[in-house]
Amino acid sequence: MQLLKGEKEEILACVKEVLGENSKTHENLIPILQQVQKKLGYLPALAMDKIAEGLKVPAVDIFSLVTFYNQFRLNPPGKHEIKVCMGTACYMTGGDITLESFERRMGINEGETSLDRHYSLDRVACVGCCTLAPVAVIDDEVEGKVTPTRVDGIMLALEEDREDNAIEKSGPKVGAEDE
Amino acid sequence: MSKSDPQSIYENIKREARLRVESRQEKPLIMVGTATCGVAAGAMQVKEDFAREIDDKGLDAEVIEVGCIGHCYAEPLAIIAKPGFPPVCYGNLDDGLVHRLVEDFLAGDDPSYEYAMAALERNDEFPTFEDFPRGVYEEKLILEHCGYADFSKIESYVARDGYSALAKALSEDPKLVLEEVKEANLRGRGGAGFPAGKKWEACLNNGKDEIYVICNGDEGDPGAFMDRSVLESDPHLVLEGMILCAYAVGAKQGYLYIRAEYPRAVEHVRKAIEQARTKGFLGSSILGTNFSFDLEVFQGSGAFICGEATALVNSMEGRTGMPESRPPRLVQQGFRGKPTVLNNVKTFAYVPLIINKGAEWFKSIGTPESPGTAVFSLVGKINNTGLVEVPMGTTLRQLIEEVGDGLPEGSQFKAVQIGGPSGGCLPESALDVPIDFDSLHEAGAIMGSGGLVVMDQEDCMVAVARFFLEFTQNESCGKCTFCRLGTKHMLDILTDITRGEGDLETLEHLKELSEDVRDGSLCNLGRTAPNPVLTTLRYFYDEYKAHVEEGRCPALVCRDLILYYIKPAKCSKLCNVCVGSCPTEAIYTRDDGLKAIDQEKCVKCDNCRKACPTEYDAVLRLSPPVLPGEKERKAK
Numbered sequence: 107m108q109l110l111k112g113e114k115e116e117i118l119a120c121v122k123e124v125l126g127e128n129s130k131t132h133e134n135l136i137p138i139l140q141q142v143q144k145k146l147g148y149l150p151a152l153a154m155d156k157i158a159e160g161l162k163v164p165a166v167d168i169f170s171l172v173t174f175y176n177q178f179r180l181n182p183p184g185k186h187e188i189k190v191c192m193g194t195a196c197y198m199t200g201g202d203i204t205l206e207s208f209e210r211r212m213g214i215n216e217g218e219t220s221l222d223r224h225y226s227l228d229r230v231a232c233v234g235c236c237t238l239a240p241v242a243v244i245d246d247e248v249e250g251k252v253t254p255t256r257v258d259g260i261m262l263a264l265e266e267d268r269e270d271n272a273i274e275k276s277g278p279k280v281g282a283e284d285e
Numbered sequence: 286m287s288k289s290d291p292q293s294i295y296e297n298i299k300r301e302a303r304l305r306v307e308s309r310q311e312k313p314l315i316m317v318g319t320a321t322c323g324v325a326a327g328a329m330q331v332k333e334d335f336a337r338e339i340d341d342k343g344l345d346a347e348v349i350e351v352g353c354i355g356h357c358y359a360e361p362l363a364i365i366a367k368p369g370f371p372p373v374c375y376g377n378l379d380d381g382l383v384h385r386l387v388e389d390f391l392a393g394d395d396p397s398y399e400y401a402m403a404a405l406e407r408n409d410e411f412p413t414f415e416d417f418p419r420g421v422y423e424e425k426l427i428l429e430h431c432g433y434a435d436f437s438k439i440e441s442y443v444a445r446d447g448y449s450a451l452a453k454a455l456s457e458d459p460k461l462v463l464e465e466v467k468e469a470n471l472r473g474r475g476g477a478g479f480p481a482g483k484k485w486e487a488c489l490n491n492g493k494d495e496i497y498v499i500c501n502g503d504e505g506d507p508g509a510f511m512d513r514s515v516l517e518s519d520p521h522l523v524l525e526g527m528i529l530c531a532y533a534v535g536a537k538q539g540y541l542y543i544r545a546e547y548p549r550a551v552e553h554v555r556k557a558i559e560q561a562r563t564k565g566f567l568g569s570s571i572l573g574t575n576f577s578f579d580l581e582v583f584q585g586s587g588a589f590i591c592g593e594a595t596a597l598v599n600s601m602e603g604r605t606g607m608p609e610s611r612p613p614r615l616v617q618q619g620f621r622g623k624p625t626v627l628n629n630v631k632t633f634a635y636v637p638l639i640i641n642k643g644a645e646w647f648k649s650i651g652t653p654e655s656p657g658t659a660v661f662s663l664v665g666k667i668n669n670t671g672l673v674e675v676p677m678g679t680t681l682r683q684l685i686e687e688v689g690d691g692l693p694e695g696s697q698f699k700a701v702q703i704g705g706p707s708g709g710c711l712p713e714s715a716l717d718v719p720i721d722f723d724s725l726h727e728a729g730a731i732m733g734s735g736g737l738v739v740m741d742q743e744d745c746m747v748a749v750a751r752f753f754l755e756f757t758q759n760e761s762c763g764k765c766t767f768c769r770l771g772t773k774h775m776l777d778i779l780t781d782i783t784r785g786e787g788d789l790e791t792l793e794h795l796k797e798l799s800e801d802v803r804d805g806s807l808c809n810l811g812r813t814a815p816n817p818v819l820t821t822l823r824y825f826y827d828e829y830k831a832h833v834e835e836g837r838c839p840a841l842v843c844r845d846l847i848l849y850y851i852k853p854a855k856c857s858k859l860c861n862v863c864v865g866s867c868p869t870e871a872i873y874t875r876d877d878g879l880k881a882i883d884q885e886k887c888v889k890c891d892n893c894r895k896a897c898p899t900e901y902d903a904v905l906r907l908s909p910p911v912l913p914g915e916k917e918r919k920a921k
Contacts, residue, residue: 131603140584170605174588174762175586175588176587177545194665195664195738210869231546232507235325236357236508250326253895
C-alpha cells in the first residue's frame with residue numbers, strides 16, 4: 107500500500123509519541139504495537155521499523171509478532187470497515203455466502219482494502235451475537251441476518267456516501283509517495 | 286473486635302453501599318441489558334428510547350445498564366423495578382413497546398403483563414424465571430447476578446455481600462482459603478478440569494519470593510461467550526476470586542488476560558479494578574491488613590493458541606504465543622520465570638462463593654467427581670439460545686430439550702457440537718451422557734470452555750468438521766510438525782471430500798492422520814484439533830461415504846455437490862421474486878413465462894430459495910448436482 111501525502115510524518119510522530127509514553131522493554135512490545143495501531147488504524151512497515159529501532163530489537167521480531175496475532179493489520183483500514191463473522195453459528199447459517207457476496211460487490215478479497223481506501227473487508231472469529239447469525243459488522247454497527255440481498259442494501263448505502271464525498275472534496279486525492 | 290480489623294472495615298463499607306443502593310430503590314429503576322449481545326440487538330436504542338419517553342412524561346425514574354441475563358433469544362431485554370411491584374423482565378423491546386411500558390407501567394400502574402417474560406421475585410401475579418421449564422434444571426451460582434445488577438458500580442456488588450468472602454478470609458490464616466478450595470474439589474473451568482486447589486498448593490510450595498496470579502480470559506472458541514458475559518456483567522466477582530487466590534498463595538501482583546475482541550469486557554474490568562482500589566479491596570494493605578495485591582489488564586491480540594497456558598505467558602512477555610513443553614509447569618516457572626497460578630475466569634468466580642458458603646455446600650451441587658455447575662452458551666438450531674448454568678451431571682438431552690426448549694419446528698436433531706474446535710460432535714445416541722469432565726471425555730468430546738452448538742438435518746457433518754479444522758489449522762502456531770503440516774493435509778483431504786473427490790481409502794487416511802496429529806503435537810490445540818474429525822467419522826461415517834462414493838451431500842450443504850433448480854411444475858408465471866433476489870442475474874424468464882437458472886452464473890447463495898414464496902416452494906437443491914434433463918439424456 108502506498109503512503110499518501112503527509113502520512114509518513116504522521117506515522118513518525120505517532121511512533122515517537124507512543125514510545126515516549128511507554129518504557130521500552132520487550133514486555134511492553136505488544137501494548138506498544140496495540141497503541142500505535144489504535145492511533146493509525148494499522149501498522150505500516152515504517153512504524154514497525156521505527157519501533158524496532160526504539161526498542162533495540164531486530165525488525166524481523168516485530169514482523170513475526172505482527173503476523174502471528176490476528177489483531178494486527180498490515181494494510182490501512184478503509185473508510186468503511188466491513189467485518190464478516192465466521193463463528194460457528196454464522197458459518198452454519200451461511201456466513202461464507204455473506205463474505206462471498208461482499209467480495210463480489212467490492213471487487214476485493216477478504217483481508218484487503220480497496221485501492222481508493224473506501225472499503226476494507228475482514229473476517230472475525232466470533233462477535234458473540236450468535237442469535238442474529240449470519241452477522242456482519244459495518245463500521246462497529248452489528249448487522250444481523252445478512253443475506254446477499256441485505257449485502258446489496260448495505261453496499262448501496264456505502265456507495266452513496268462515496269458520491270456525497272466526491273461533491274464535497276472536488277478532485278481526487280493525489281500525491282502518493284513511495285516509502 | 287477492634288475498629289481496624291478487616292471485618293469491621295468491611296462492615297462500614299457495606300453499610301454505606303447499602304444506603305446508596307437503597308436510596309436508588311425509592312424510584313423506578315429500568316435496567317437495560319447491554320452486554321455485547323444486547324447491544325448488537327439494539328439495546329442502546331432501547332435505553333435511549335426509555336430515557337426520552339421518561340423525559341417527555343416528566344417522570345422520576347432512572348435508566349441504567351446491566352449485563353447479560355442469558356436469555357439471548359429475546360434481546361433486547363429490560364427489567365423494570367418499580368416500588369410496590371415485583372421487578373419484571375420484558376423481552377424483544379422496540380420503540381413502540383417502550384412507549385407503552387412507560388405510559389402504562391411507569392406513568393400508570395399497569396405492569397402490562399401481556400408483554401412480560403417473567404417476574405424476578407416470587408409474587409401472586411406473574412410467574413418467575415424459575416417457573417420456566419429451564420428453571421427446574423438451572424442452578425445459577427456464578428451467573429446469579431449477571432444481568433440483574435449494575436456492573437458499573439461497586440456498591441451494587443458490595444451491598445449484596447460482595448467482598449465479604451475477602452473480609453472473612455483476611456481475618457483468618459491464608460491456609461484456610463487454600464484448604465477450603467482444595468476440600469471443595471473445584472476443578473478448573475478452562476476445559477481440562479485440573480483441581481484448582483492442587484495447583485495453588487503447588488505454587489505456594491514453589492514460591493520463594495514472587496508469585497503471580499493470572500486470570501485466563503482469552504476465550505477464543507467461536508460460538509462461546511460465557512467468560513465474556515461474566516467479565517462484562519459481574520467483574521467484581523472475578524476480581525474477588527483472584528484476590529482470594531493471591532491471599533492463599535501469597536502473590537502481590539496479578540493480571541487479567543482478556544482477548545482483544547472483547548472491548549466492553551476490558552472496559553468494565555478496568556473500571557472495576559479502579560473502584561476496588563478506591564475502596565481498599567486492592568492495592569496496598571487491603572482492608573487494613575498487611576496483605577497487598579494489585580491487578581492489571583493485559584489485552585490479548587487475537588490468537589486462539591494464547592488460551593494455552595504457556596503460550597499465554599509467552600504472549601504476555603512480548604513474544605509470539607507459542608506453547609512450551611512442560612515441565613517445568615507454570616506453578617514452577619511461569620510469568621517472568623516465577624511460579625504462576627493461571628485459572629479460567631469462571632474458576633475464579635466460584636472462589637468467593639466457596640469461601641462464603643463452604644466446601645460442603647459446593648460439593649452438594651453437581652457430581653462427586655465434578656462438583657459445582659457448568660456454564661454453557663447454547664447456540665445453533667435451538668429455540669432458547671443464550672447462556673445457561675446447570676449442575677454438573679445434567680444430561681445433554683435435558684440441556685437441549687428442557688433448558689434450551691428443543692429445536693425449532695421443522696428441525697430434526699442430528700448432532701450436538703460441544704467444546705468448540707477442540708471438542709467433538711455427538712449424535713442422538715450420546716445425548717444421555719451426563720455433563721461432567723470425565724463422561725464427556727469418554728464419549729469423544731470434551732467439556733472445553735462450554736460452547737454448545739445444536740445441529741439439525743440441514744447441517745453437513747463433513748462441512749462442520751472442515752469448518753472447525755480450518756479454524757484450528759489457521760490458529761496452529763507452527764511449532765510442531767504434525768500440527769503445522771498434518772492439519773493442513775487433513776484440511777486438504779476434507780476439502781476434497783466436500784467436493785466429492787476421494788474414496789473409502791481416503792477416509793482411512795484421514796483417520797490415521799488424525800490420530801498421528803493427536804499423538805504428535807505438544808499442546809492441546811494440536812492434540813484436540815482432530816476431535817471434530819474423529820467424532821464425525823465415528824458417528825457419521827455414512828455421511829462421509831455419501832460424499833466420496835455417490836458425490837452426494839445428504840444435508841445439501843456442500844456447494845460443489847449441489848445445484849439449484851427451479852421446478853417448472855411448481856413455478857408461477859405471476860411471480861418474479863427470485864429474479865430480483867439473484868445477486869448475479871443468473872435467473873431468467875423462459876419463453877413460457879416460468880423462471881430458470883443459468884447454472885454457469887449461479888453462485889449457489891441460497892437467496893432465491895429463501896425468496897421463493899412458500900406457496901410455490903419451487904426452488905430445489907439437487908444433490909448429486911445433476912439436472913433432471915441431463916439424467917434422461919445420460920440414460921439414453
